Amino acid sequence: METNKASLAFRQSVQAAFLKLHPTHMMQNPVMFTVGCGTLIMVGVTVLSALSASTFIGTFGYNLTITLLLFLTVLLGNFAEAVAEARGKAQADTLRKTRSETPARLLVDGVEQTVSSSDLKKGDLFLCEAGDVIPADGELVEGLAAIDEAAITGESAPVIREAGSDQNTVIGGTRVLSDRIVVRVSSHPGESFLDKMIALVEGANRQKTPNEIALTILLAAFTLVFLIVTVTLKPFADYLQISLSLAALIALFVCLIPTTIGGLLSAIGIAGMDRALKANIIAKSGKAVETAGDIDVLLLDKTGTITIGNRKATAFIPAPDVSLELLIEAAVLSSLADTTPEGKSVVELAKKQKPNFQLNEPEGAAFIDFSAETRMSGLDLATGSSIRKGAWDAIKNWASASDATTLNAVEQEVTKVAQKGGTP
Structure with missing residues (x-):
């Protein structure tokens, strides 16, 4: 080819x-x-x-x-x-x-039809779920989702888009990481953000x-x-x-x-x-x-512009009195149902640090997908125990009944990571 x-x-x-x-x-x-x-x-x-x-x-x-x-x-x-x-x-x-080959799940009277993104017109409704590429610029009319805009804006962290809020616009060419959304096309054919990029080139x-x-x-x-x-x-x-x-x-x-x-x-x-x-x-x-060629210093508005498009896990930091092996096992279990780049990178890091690591998927476990609303993923074990992974404030609220000393120790580590520019 x-x-x-x-x-x-x-x-x-x-x-x-x-x-x-x-x-x-x-x-x-x-x-x-x-x-x-x-x-x-x-x-x-x-x-x-x-x-x-x-x-x-x-x-x-x-x-x-x-x-x-x-x-x-x-x-x-x-x-x-x-x-x-x-x-x-x-x-x-x-x-x-890329624009012409992106499939669109067009909604006509509530019935889904698969068409090319180039066939979408202003005012059309289309459906997107986790893993789908958004076929056209539009506004959310239903749902809440985490959107990966790294390919367009360079922002490494997913952004949250919610219908009815002031953050309800999406860009064609970006990818839905979680949940399900319905979008109304907001631009005429040839006037999308991707079309403007083509025109610039x-x-x-x-x-x-x-x-x-x-x-x-x-x-x-x-x-x-x-x-x-x-x-x-x-x-x-x-x-x-x-x-x-x-x-x-x-x-x-x-x-x-x-x-x-x-x-x-x-x-x-x-x-x-x-x-x-x-x-x-x-x-x-x-x-x-x-x-x-005459520029000596370049100031950018956000770190995502110059960093890798998808964030990757780089280290496991256990809480006091918690073994590294136990942390890795819990992190991998909570990432099995997480299809975001961060979730996949957790599994990759575990295999890299522990080549002989063997994980036996527990029987009867109910996996919890990552969602933009909860900002957590994980699983509920048949024994009644639960494992979650996600943003620190969401985890802190979920684990509020846990030992306060452990939470304080974890929060200190979270602060250290954040101060160095990382994402805990």
């Missing part, structure tokens, strides 16, 4: 390189436009050399070689720019594919920066100087009775002018925008990339 994508991107870039030979595009780069003009002249010279024996026109084989080299120079410059542009378009295609234009404009003017000046130098060589050569062909003069001129810099200048700018895009930063122009 990856090989097919790479092959398709290569073919599209080659096609774009030929399309960029149009004069209106070539004139935007004075250096490469000059090389293109030299190539056209050499095409005529090559044809004439096949019909004439003039020393100034030169031999057919020599002229043909120079013509092909000049054409390849122009073509490779366009190809470098086309490859850089293709990467940005591929990012937009990926986002567009596709609209990343080649606005030249002040430095790039200054460099272009400098390169154009060099080109003009070397053109004058090359043209004056012919009279001097004739005076000294030296045979100098037109092909040699054009080849010398192309070698003297800064062809490499001129050919790769636009590709470098687009490549910078693509590199920023790989870091999930949308740069709308080359000027934005250049400005980013």
Whole structure:
């Protein structure tokens, strides 16, 4: 699959390189436009050399070689720019594919129908349950759920969205972690948050920066100087009775002018925008990339923007007089019914710390799924005992009848973790 994508991107870039030979595009780069003009002249010279024996026109084989080299120079410059542009378009295609392939559980008169997210219209109702990807922007009309918005906002912690509150909006492309919600679509097709992201990526234009404009003017000046130098060589050569062909003069001129810099200048700018895009930063122009290069300090509004999208368990901290093995067993049992990334990471951490750890699922146990309302998950054992895992304030209220000394000790550990930026 990856090989097919790479092959398709290569073919599209080659096609774009030929399309960029149009004069209106070539004139935007004075250096490469000059090389293109030299190539056209050499095409005529090559044809004439096949019909004439003039020393100034030169031999057919020599002229043909120079013509092909000049054409390849122009073509490779366009190809470098086309490859850089293709990467940005591929990012937009990926986002567009995500939007079109997301299934939506549309509700029509209370009956559920599975349709594509692209078929949703403003005002439609759709259903989402734990594990579903929200197909479109909307407002909750029923239910309460924890939503993972890391893919869109970068926030690592799930957010709570509840119908009837001021926190009742959801974004297409995010994932429901718990409970069941009914959402009313709030945007017309093509106006969702994901559509705006696609438009930003596709609209990343080649606005030249002040430095790039200054460099272009400098390169154009060099080109003009070397053109004058090359043209004056012919009279001097004739005076000294030296045979100098037109092909040699054009080849010398192309070698003297800064062809490499001129050919790769636009590709470098687009490549910078693509590199920023790989870091999930949308740069709308080359000027934005250049400005980013001058940044020394970056202040962000929340830690979730620069941390891993999903939180992961990193340590088990037992309370006094509680063994680590007992804590791990209780933590794993309470996470078996927790399908959130945090719950899965608890099981992974237990296997990592205790490779030989064996857990026997208790018979007759009733598992309690994680919910945004209780903010806890766990199980009720057949013996009457219960195990819960979740947010500290929810656990503290649930275990209020437990030993006060133990609760105080656990609260101290919770405070230490929170002060270091962790999530207990």
